[in-house]
Structures are given as structure tokens and as C-alpha cells.
Amino acid sequence: MDELNVGVIGVGLQGQIHAKSYSLLKEANLEAIADINEKKARKIAEKLDVPKMYKNYENMLEDPEIEAVSVATPDFLHRDPVIDSIEAEKHVLCEKPMATKIEDAEDMIKAWEKSDVKFMVCFENRWNPPFRDAKRKIENGDIGRPIYIYARLNAKRSVPLEMLSWSDKSSPVFFIAVHTLDLCRWFGESNVSVVDAHGCSGFLKERGADVLDSVQSLITLENDVECLMESNWILPESFPHGYDFEFGVYGSEGTLEVNTTHQTCSVTTDDSFIYPEIFRIMSVDDSPYGFVPGAVRHFVQSVLEDKAPMTSPLDGKAATEAALAILESIDKNKTVKLSE
Template identity: 30%
Template sequence: MEPVRVGLVGLGRIGRFHAGNLAGRIPRVELVRVVDADEEIARKIARGLGVSGWSTRYEDLLEDPGIEAVVIASPTPLHAGMVEAAARAGKHVFCEKPLSLDMERTHEVVRAVRSAGVRMQVGFHRRFDPDYRAAREKIAGGDIGEVYLFRTSLRDMRSPGFEYIKGSGGFFADVTLHDFDTARWMIGEIEEVTAFGAALSDPGFEEVGDIDNAVVALRFVTGALGVVDNSRVAGYGYECSSEVMGSKATLRIDDHRRFAVQTLTPGRMCQDYVSDFVERFAEAYRREMEHFAAVVRGEVDAKPDGADAAAAFALARAAERSYREGRTVRLAPVERDGGILYEEVG
């Protein structure tokens, strides 16, 4: 079978990681061209990965008839326009989250992709992590019985910097979005969101109108409860851990060590911690790109898709309103156009 020919735009940290996977770690895939606004970066990455084409123009990807699919890892404000342009060009799309920082614009992008008849996968990498997938299979198989509680922690070791935060769309859209998608994917739809947040580590967070720590309480349609805690400034390392408590059993996901070695000294035990999301989820990101290649070939469904991105973003907006207005936001999940649309109640 001929390899899937892919072009990638955006060579920041996650873009470089995707490019590395596409260039040599994904069977039956050929990374044809990389694009970045910085000419030096585009040339250097292409040369380092042995990729024949590089450019500073996104249009070069779209105008190449040999490229079947594009991976969009550019800054968030560019996502919507780039996805629509790729769809018009007949290219299948992988786009990092979120599709847009505007709800209506998000829905416009989803409709544009459907109208063009191309496939789109969105970057919720946790769905491809072996531990999270195994846990979801146990839940779906009834191994833990009726779900009572979903708890998850997502914490960064250090802040990405205020220039990034200014354009990130806010804490809940940038950080908690992954937890909302995981909650829907593992447990089900959500009907109540109550969020608390604070800027604790640096007054600069307040100055840009954002926070660095948050706790979100959830109520699922099933009646199960959920608790999410997030931090941009945990200090000790990167953590993404989850727990699902059921009537028969409890599942825990907590894999943050580089090595399964403990150092024991008198009165103390030490164990290393990973420092960031790329290190923790390296295998998930590889499997994510492998899945996208299968999506392009038509072998599997494009999941998570644009509807999943819209649902997670709707929950992030609900959390933002809850935090800003000091109230619980009640939601009604409604099936529409092959996905879930969240409507605020009351």
C-alpha cells in the first residue's frame, strides 16, 4: 500500500514532536513537507528529519496535489482558518485543540469539514494512552460496576509564560479542556459544572486576567460526581493522574516516572518524576498519529472529531462562566448533527 503523504504546519514543541513521529515512527506514512513562519526553523527541522520539502507558506501544503492530509500544530488563533482552507483543498485534517476560542466559530469549522467531505481528527491525546484506554475498556465492560466518582489531576511543572497565556483562551479552555474530553469519553455526558479558580503563584496571572490553579466539580447525567484539579505551577513535575470509583472496583491511573526505581536512604524514599506532557504521553502521541493515518485511509472513524472538540470547549466555557459568576452552570446535552451540543439550562 502506498504511504499516506502528509504535510505539517507549525513547528513549536508539539509540532516538532508530531513531525518526528510522522518522519520515522509511523508505518505507511511519509512526511512530505513542513511549514513554519520562521524560515530558519522550517529549514532546520526538515533537514534534521530528512524531509524533502519545507516552506514558510501554508498554501504550499494545500497546493501540492500529492499531499493527502495536513497536521495543524500552529498557534490556536490560526486553527479555524487553516482547517477550513484544508477542507476546501480536499485534504484530511488533524488539528490540535481547540479548533477556535469562539463557540460559533467552532461549529462553523465542524460544518465546513462535513460539507467538504473530508475527515478530521482533533488532538485529544489521552484517548490514545495505553493506560487510559485500558481503564475505559474496563469501565465499558462493566468491570467496576456503577460509576460513583471520577477524579483527575492535570498539573504542569511550570507556567509556559505570560506571552503564551495571553493568547491561550484562558485556563479552562487551555488546560481543563483535556479533562473535560476525558470525562466525557470515560464516563459520559455532564449536566453540572462548578468551577473555582485563583491566581496564587504570580500577580502576573491576574494582570492578564487568568488564573494558575483551579478545582472543578462535575455532575454527570448518570448521577456520578467528578472532581478536576489543575495547576500551571506544581513545581515537582508534570502530573496527569485519574481515578474512577465504582460499585465493584476502583481504577487508578498514575504513571509519571521515567524509571521504576526507588532510592531508599535512612528515613526517606525518592523517586523521579517526568517534567512535561510530551515525556509522559510520548506513546500516546505516536499512537494518535498512527490512528490519523488509518483515518486518512478510511480504515477507522475520525475520533475524537470536531463534535468532540466542540463539546469539550462548551464545557470549558461553562467552567469559565461558573468561575467568573460564582455559580453552578447547569447544562443539557442534546444530540445534533452526529454529536453532542451542550445548552445551558436556566
């Protein structure tokens, strides 16, 4: 098998990036897309020259030419398309978070364990160049043993108020902080053990989105690495980038800090000042570059080369467990232990 025939389930913002990545990859053929919004699906299919378009993903899964799919439906709607795809013997790349309920994650894992397909969760920042380089430096021992990790990831208020029609079924934990949760586990090389979290609400609720405004979490990993995570989605629209992202690892022999907010480029005009988002996806010589295409390419290569992907559904479940512990800690105003 030299090329992989793929389909994309859900072509919202992230699904469109998956579709574009596949369309540019020489190792993949984007054969079909599926979305309940037929108008949007048809528009994307025409733009990317996709031969097949479906309203119902179940119909797409009946296509014997489709060998693998990306599932990029809303956060809380991953379970059914993932399980249906696995049972149809399609390899699966599932967007983060894998699930917003632990039962959904467990059901997906059970289906996967009965199958022979590859199942990868798209924790895309593991392919983000600054983080990949930082991870390599830590593995090389440049800063010694990690002791403390700081992670801040914030988004604009338009995300819960305008971009996500389903924001009340998510939270800044699942939509945003799950990125930093995975990075803390990856850099700390351990699972979450204890969570003490606090959150505030009111600003977004007054504007029609009944969700938390911000979350602060103190996390202890099983190997005693301490992590402090902050996330909000109330940045003003005038913020010059889509998100505010800082990450630091403080070790026994040094420190390492990553800031992907600026992305090494700025554009100033008479009307605006922005930091273009070039790390996520861009095209160079008709080939895709960026951390989402990097994750997509890794998935395709894992299938073609019959190798286990870097991020498995077990990573997805671990992140979901930690996210739910954060929300429980906020709701009950108590420390939550996951290791018991």
C-alpha cells in the first residue's frame, strides 16, 4: 500500500484543516467528506476537489474504497462515529478531546481492542515544531530532571460566543486545556495523580454562553512533577492572535520556555496588527507543513507502515480522566485524586 484512501467526518474548522492536509499529502487520497451541513460539505468538496460527499457518515463508511477516516465532529460527539468507523474496519484519527465522558472513552477503547485497525488521538501540539524541539532537548538531558511545568493557553471570547454553537456542551477544559494536559503528561512522562482546580464564570453567561470563563489547575503527576495550568476563553477580539500560549519546564539543571503566540512573524497595516497563525498549517511547494498536517501525516504513515501511532486512545482516555477531575474539583471545591 503506497497511498491511503481517506475520508473526513465533520468539516467544521478543524475538520477542514484535516481535509486540506490530506488533500496536499502525497501519501493520501482524500476520497470523501461527510457533514450534516450539506451546503458546507459541498462547498469544501468543491474547493478541495473531493470526489464524494455525504450528509450521513454511515453512508461513507459503507464505501469499500475508504480505508481510514478523521473524526472531527464536536467534542461531545466523537463516540458513535469512532466506534462505527472501527466496526467498519476503518483506521481512525480522532480529534481531541477523545471524549467528554469517561464511559465514551472506554467504549471506544473496547471497540478498538477487538479490531485490527489503528486508532490515534490528534494531540496536535506534539507535532508543533517548538514543542517537538523542546521535548528533544529534555530527552537529551539539557535541563536535567523536570520538576515543575507551567502552561497557559487562552483563546478569544468569540470561540464560545460565536465559533462554537455547542460551547455549552464543552468548557475551556475540554476545548482548550486538554492541549496543555497532554503536553504536561508528555513532557512530565507520567499520568495525572492529583488535581486541585478553581474556575470562575459570569462574563460569558451574561452573553448567552453558560460555561466557565476561566480555569486554573494545580496538578501533581504520578512521578511528583508539579504542573500549573491556566486557560480562559475570554480574550478580547483585539488580541493580535487566535490564542495566547506559553509553556515552561523547570528542571534540576535548567529551564526551557516555549511561546507560540508570536509564531516568529507579525503583520502590521494601517488597520491592524496581527501574528499570523503559520504553525498550524501552511503549504510549501504544494506540500503541507504545520502541526496539524504533521499529526495527519504521522497517522497516514502509521497505517501505511503498520506502526503504532505516537498518541493512542489510552492517551486520549488519560486526558479525559484528568479533564473530568479538573471539573469535579471546581464543582465540589475539593482536591481530586485519580490514583486511588
